[in-house]
Amino acid sequence: MDQNELKYLRLLARNYPTIAKTATEITNLEAILNLPKGTEHFLSDIHGEYSAFEQVLRNGSGVVKRKIRDCFSEEMSDSEINTLATLVYYPEQKIDLLLEEVTDPCAFYKDTLFRLVELCQYVSSKYTRSKVRKAMPEDFAYILEELLHENYNEDDKKLYYEEILESIIELDRAKEFIAALSKLIQRLVVDHLHVVGDVYDRGPYPDKIMDTLMNYHSLDFQWGNHDMLWMGAAAGSEVCLANVVRISARYLNLDILEDSYGISLRPLALFADAVYGDDPCEFFQPKNEEGLEYSNAEITQIARMHKAISIIQFKLEGPIIDRHPEFAMESRKVLDFIDYERGEINLKGKTYPLLDQNFPTIDPENPYALTKEEAEIIQKLVASFKNCERLQKHILFLYSKGSMFLTYNGNLLYHGCIPLNSDGSFMELELHGKKYAGKDLFVQFEQIAREGYFRNAGTKEKEYALDVTWYLWTGPVSSLFGKSEMTTFERYFVADKATHHEEKNPYYKMRNEPETCDMILKEFGLETCGHIINGHTPVKEGKGESPIKANGKMLVIDGGFSPAYHKTTGLAGYTLLFNSYGLQLASHQPFTSTEEAIKNETDILSTRQVIEMEIERKRVRDTDNGQELVRQAEELKQLLNAYRKGYLNEHR
Structure with a gap:
């Protein structure tokens, strides 16, 4: 017997010191392999809607x-x-x-x-x-x-x-x-839960969702673009943090920061009142999609805070774009294109009047420089985010259970897209001086996202990783974003909606073709009989769009939990089940409330559609975990053979 093999079997023998115990464990493993495969449950795009999430769970x-x-x-x-x-x-x-x-x-x-x-x-x-x-x-x-x-x-x-x-x-x-x-x-x-991205933003209780997930028995997580934004903010990215605060203000959701995570926004509020006290901030009025009760004074103050943090965000983006010409995002240095005297902006060769021309903190000669007060606010917010124990616990959980993609039991799971060129080839992005595309790009994104959190503060490696983390939120070759540009500034300041358009990556059309899905599955090392489970984009069922694409090779399961998307989708989205009999897609109607569900027994109305039925019922042996158990059984058989041939002695 090979000495290395014998050495390994000696280590294995510590856990199985006798023929009887070894044989018993082999019998146990082979029995488990013949049990039916456990049920996998897929959710996506929960967006802080805790009650609906809890009901579906x-x-x-x-x-x-x-x-x-x-x-x-x-x-x-x-x-x-x-x-x-x-x-x-x-x-x-x-x-x-x-x-x-x-x-x-x-x-x-x-x-x-x-x-x-x-x-x-x-x-x-x-x-x-x-x-x-x-x-x-x-x-x-x-x-x-x-x-x-x-x-x-x-x-x-x-x-x-x-x-x-x-x-x-x-x-x-x-x-x-x-x-x-x-x-x-x-x-x-x-048996196992897959969360295909986006717990955070829009809804009011992502923290409760995270608490629930942390106590769940078995799960994995594919990071979404909104999750990545919060991960960057918790890691100390100023620009990610500014985006988090801006989105929370935009959707009347500042309570998640102040009440749920104990992050004080008072310095921002005082600054906004001082600088924008005479500004109606008309175009920064928060969206009240759920009809929450706020006084006019509260709405006015949130609008001022909204504008203040938005301007800070636009300023913070400029230096990152300058540091990284490989990001090819010069068109997003929008503060360079403003004629501050005339109140106009030139975008892609066309001039537009600005809806709001009040920029008291912007120096036209140096538009990306933060004022002393703005810099102090950001420093305080960064410290609050980094020192919030509960937030850090939630983000660490995302890193421990999460990834950019996952291959699991023959399926490929990811949030967003696989960036493609118009000819269907994989888009390239330069990272650390080398170009990556396809699976390699995902692997690099994941590694760099982890470095952004775990690298020591103040190092060049950390700064670079945090810049890439922000790019994952908004960059044209980001798999999590999937668009040519994010037109946040235009939506606030330009009336012409043509400037608001964000061109989707060619992926979103090509994913309807079986050939594209086959190419992607092969790129990630899977058989073409597998499936792609894709989150991120709401399915417009009301307009005839189907979540089942490419003859069933791709399943789009944006959960549609957020009420803001219900008008777009025509329903409350989809979840997916994969049991021993096959794949089933569940479409859900909007959830009313937990109280209504308990009192009147109004369960979420769901319609199930069989996507694929197994000819023979799947067993544990047919799963990734089953293959690991097969390997363990084979090693134990080698140990049993070593005992019987006298290479090893039993220890009773």
Whole structure:
């Protein structure tokens, strides 16, 4: 036997010191390989909409209710199924409402517990006992294991099981046990969660979403452009930070900074009042898309803050563009194109009047220089972002679980696009003096994004990485942005909407072609029978657009959680399920509220569409994790052989 191989087997023998233990583990692994593949759940573009996100997460995009129908369709009405489903989604809140309607609480508890135990048995049947045991809440683990893995039809055990449930009821622990069973069901119906980008911006509670994701049992994350902006801000990028504050002000969402993350905006507010106190800031009025109640004084102050941080942002962009001619973004140095005396701007050879001509902090001779007060505000904000423990915890989680792309069980996941030229070839971008395209560009983007956060402050490497992080938000060859330019200045200052246009990358037309998708799948090392799961762009279903493209090779699953997109999409977006039977796309109608869902049992209405049905049910063996288990089993067989041939001695 090769000495290196023998050395490795000696190390392996520390965990499996006998023939019996080695053989047992091989048997266990090969049994697991034949279990059905677990369900993968894909979400994208959550944009701070915590209530809708929570509902979709709790109901597994309809999986929970489907499992209930599988178990009880012959004995329960649709109304009863809806009630049981709502109980599983929100056990603590729903149980009290149900108890108000019953005359015999003990009978209600007993009936409900039996049904939940039966449902839990059903959803746990595709897992090993060990995996189910690890998912159980500690307080009820012993009782749950007894109830889930025994046969209720055995007469000699039936009384035993009934006595367990009756004891739980008599000891006034039924509510807690119902909650434990419900959460175990939620945990087991989805084996793994994929978040294909954009937790942040637009909606009010990205922090709550991050807290929920940090406690989720198994997930990965593909960074979105809005996530990247917050990652850059947390890493100390002044220009990313300015964008974060500007977007929060634009959408009346400053509470996420002040209340959720404890970042003081008072210095910005005082500065804005002092400099723009006489300015109506008409074109910086925040968007109140959800009809929130604000006083006129509050709206006026937010508009001033909005304008103040926008001007700071435009100033901060100029030096980055100068530092990086390879970014080819000279057209975005918009402050150079303004005629401050005439109140006009020249864009691409055409002159336009400016809607707002009040620029008290801009020196026309040196337009990108921050005033002393502006520099102090940015310094304070950078310190607040970097020293916010909760924000840093959330961003570190994004780095630990996230990536620019992921290949998983034959599918390719990413947010945004693969930058393409008009002829369909991969676009190139120079990074660190070398040109990259396709998969190599994604790999470089990810490495540099990590350096932006983890490199020491004040180093050239950190400064470069933070510049690229900002480029990922707004650059023409950014896979996360996917447009020729970001016309933020024009949207504020120029009336002609032709100047607001942002040309999409050719990718967005070419992704409809199977040949393009095949090329992309091959570039990332996948078989062309795989699928591309793409987030970022809302699907305009109301205008006839389909989320299924290139004969099913590409699935666009912008979740459409944000109400701002509902008029565009005609619905609340899509999620995706990939179980042992195939791929299913779920389209969702808008979510009303958690209170409405609990009281009136108004689940998110979802329509499921089968994308691909497996001829043979997929097993764990057919997954990426299964291939790893196959490798482990082969190594254990080598260890077993070494024991039997006398190369190694057992240690009992």
